[in-house]
Amino acid sequence: MPVRRDRLRRAGESAFGALLLTRMILMTLLALLMVTGGAWSSWDTARDALRPPQGAAGPLTLAACDRERCTGTFGPSGETVALYQRIGREPGETLEVALRPGTxxxxxxxxxxxxxxxxxxxxxxxxxxxVIGGGLRMYRTAWATAGAGIALLATAFALW
Known part of the structure; x- marks a missing residue:
């Protein structure tokens, strides 16, 4: 004959299960929000790098560089423009760039x-x-996600 548990214990087990489910849902939403925010932030610049507006792409010859940006002459129009970046460049370099509309x-x-x-x-x-590894306890998925981030970082700095 099975042993019947009292109501208080069954309610406690149900509440604990609800807390675990809530934690899983919140951590999943947090991870999705992080990746969505990163993609949204990247798209603003990537859109111009992928498909430059008609006639707004060409070479940039760098004239002066400081810690925040490099300035130079944009080839097709001859105007002085700024390339905001954090990685050092040398004056005299020529880079293929696209002019952001209205700036x-x-x-x-x-x-x-x-x-x-x-x-x-x-x-x-x-x-x-x-978040995936610590909050969701999905270690292989966490390593794959972090590995994709590291690979993207390394490739960006290797090609820059």
Whole structure:
């Protein structure tokens, strides 16, 4: 004959199960929010690097560089534009860039430009890997997510 548990114990077990389910749902939503935010942040720059507006792509010859940006002459129009970046460049270099509509800013085009634009996505993948591993206890998925973020970071800096 099975032993019957009292109501208080059954209610406690049900509440604990509900807490576990709530934790899983919240951690999943947090990880999805992180990756979505990183992709959204990356898309603003990646859009111009992937498909430059008609007549807004060309070479940029760097004239001066500081810690925040490099300025130079944009080939097709001859105007002075700024390339905002954190990695050091040397004056005299020529880069393929695209002019952002309505601004005097340019972004790199091609694979280096797209990968550099995707750095916020890479950071969000790294953070989501921590949430997936620590909060959801899905260790293989966490390693795969963090590995994708690390690979994206390494490739972006290798091609930049």
């Amino acid at each position: 005097a800013e340019v972004v790199r085009t091609g694979a280096p430009g797209v990968l550099y634009a995707c750095l916020p996505l890479a950071g969000s993948l790294l953070l989501a890997g921590i």
